[in-house]
Amino acid sequence: MNKILPAYDVHPITVKMLRKGHPWIIKDKFTEKFHPRDRFIVAKDRRRPFALLIHDPRHKHVKARLWATQGDFGSKIKNFRKDMVQRIQKAITKRKQKNILSERQNFYLVFGEADQLPGVHVQYLNGELLVQFYSYFWDAYTDYFIDNLLKTTNKVLGLEIFKGNVWIQHRADGDSKQQKAKSLDPNISFRKVEVQEFGVNYNVELGKHYDCGLYTDMAAIRRVLAKDFENSNSFLNLYSYTGAFSLFALKHGVQDVVSVDLSEKYLEQLEQNIALNEELDPSHHKSMAMSTQDALQKLKEEKKKFDLIVSDPPSSSSDGNKRTNALQNYEKELPKMKDLLAEGGKLLIFLNTRRVTRNKFESKINDIIKKNNLGLKVGKKLGLSDDCPYLKGFPEGAYLKGLVLTHD
Ligand SMILES: C[S@@+](CC[C@H](N)C(=O)[O-])C[C@H]1O[C@@H](n2cnc3c(N)ncnc32)[C@H](O)[C@@H]1O
Numbered sequence: 001m002n003k004i005l006p007a008y009d010v011h012p013i014t015v016k017m018l019r020k021g022h023p024w025i026i027k028d029k030f031t032e033k034f035h036p037r038d039r040f041i042v043a044k045d046r047r048r049p050f051a052l053l054i055h056d057p058r059h060k061h062v063k064a065r066l067w068a069t070q071g072d073f074g075s076k077i078k079n080f081r082k083d084m085v086q087r088i089q090k091a092i093t094k095r096k097q098k099n100i101l102s103e104r105q106n107f108y109l110v111f112g113e114a115d116q117l118p119g120v121h122v123q124y125l126n127g128e129l130l131v132q133f134y135s136y137f138w139d140a141y142t143d144y145f146i147d148n149l150l151k152t153t154n155k156v157l158g159l160e161i162f163k164g165n166v167w168i169q170h171r172a173d174g175d176s177k178q179q180k181a182k183s184l185d186p187n188i189s190f191r192k193v194e195v196q197e198f199g200v201n202y203n204v205e206l207g208k209h210y211d212c213g214l215y216t217d218m219a220a221i222r223r224v225l226a227k228d229f230e231n232s233n234s235f236l237n238l239y240s241y242t243g244a245f246s247l248f249a250l251k252h253g254v255q256d257v258v259s260v261d262l263s264e265k266y267l268e269q270l271e272q273n274i275a276l277n278e279e280l281d282p283s284h285h286k287s288m289a290m291s292t293q294d295a296l297q298k299l300k301e302e303k304k305k306f307d308l309i310v311s312d313p314p315s316s317s318s319d320g321n322k323r324t325n326a327l328q329n330y331e332k333e334l335p336k337m338k339d340l341l342a343e344g345g346k347l348l349i350f351l352n353t354r355r356v357t358r359n360k361f362e363s364k365i366n367d368i369i370k371k372n373n374l375g376l377k378v379g380k381k382l383g384l385s386d387d388c389p390y391l392k393g394f395p396e397g398a399y400l401k402g403l404v405l406t407h408d
Pocket of ligand 1: 291313
């Protein structure tokens with residue numbers, strides 16, 4: 001093997017995980033030996049090089065990510081830029097083949113590890129590109145990445161996007177620093193765009209908050225649920241944010257829609273979103289600016305029932321008093337949601353975190369159902385799909401998990 005290659009031993013568990021398709025190398029005593037100046041790492045298994053990794057010494061937790069397991073790693077490093085461009089082309093071509101643009105103006109062009117571009121997500125938002133870097137590795141390649149992303153997007157999708165429409169957001173710090181997206185045009189700090197998803201218009205705000213106002217990773221799930229909304233007369237949207245599910249319900253003719261969110265600001269945005277859509281009747285919608293706990297109690301006192309309930313909590317939240325995580329909250333909230341579920345209704349519950357696997361989520365929900373004698377059963381499973389693919393053997397990549405609960 002070529003001596004100049006930065007080859008290192010990695011933990012035997014890392015070897016096993018990499019071989020099973022898990023593309024992250026988590027901080028341990030082996031990663032401590034990686035030289036901070038090595039951009040690439042060749043991982044060895046009993047002296048034999050078996051994986052080429054991109055190195056991220058600054059990341060607190062994920063120290064390297066898988067780039068390749070095949071080929072000559074020396075030439076792979078030399079050809080890194082060329083490979084990167086090919087992967088961008090492949091990712092965008094896949095989206096073109098799915099013809100997503102005909103149904104919505106928000107979709108992922110690149111979804112990180114599952115598109116072999118580890119730590120990079122790119123969203124198309126009606127003429128704007130939001131590029132999110134989850135790894136500092138890409139700092140050294142940002143310009144090259146963006147140039148080729150623009151070229152490829154315009155060519156493959158037949159669009160005319162310019163540098164001034166590109167927004168970069170650094171997310172490698174996790175949620176702790178909550179950095180906003182920055183425009184590549186130094187004269188622009190903020191832009192509001194209208195984005196259409198399945199015939200409904202939403203405001204998206206770039207450069208203003210950490211999140212842009214519409215969760216694109218939920219779009220494919222909304223589509224799958226269209227029939228359930230069509231068949232419902234009443235809908236309760238818990239943790240509604242700016243109301244994507246609520247507007248989707250109104251669009252599908254649901255007569256009684258209630259949205260609950262702790263944030264008055266998000267509910268205001270929700271109401272502005274309804275106003276953007278002339279055909280949606282705001283009199284069919286009610287906002288409740290309070291915690292989900294309080295709303296569930298209030299709705300029970302009012303003897304309300306709903307055909308469909310969605311609960312999509314943040315991974316951890318605070319009701320103003322104490323911080324709890326979403327899985328714990330279901331212990332208290334699921335029985336109360338059940339009280340509000342109409343005969344024959346459906347409860348759609350989500351968990352949005354990399355830290356809990358689908359199996360753990362499901363078994364916890366089954367425990368809660370059993371313990372409280374809820375008379376519910378777990379049906380269909382919901383998760384990332386279409387423009388948001390995930391890898392087998394990489395549960396962290398399949399962070400969005402949903403379950404459909406019905407009466408037993
Ligand atoms: C993940 S977002 C929901 C996204 C939404 N389902 C969608 O698809 O657009 C979580 C929302 O929960 C709200 N939230 C956080 N804690 C809450 C609580 N205790 N009660 C009600 N809403 C809460 C936040 O303000 C945020 O808008």
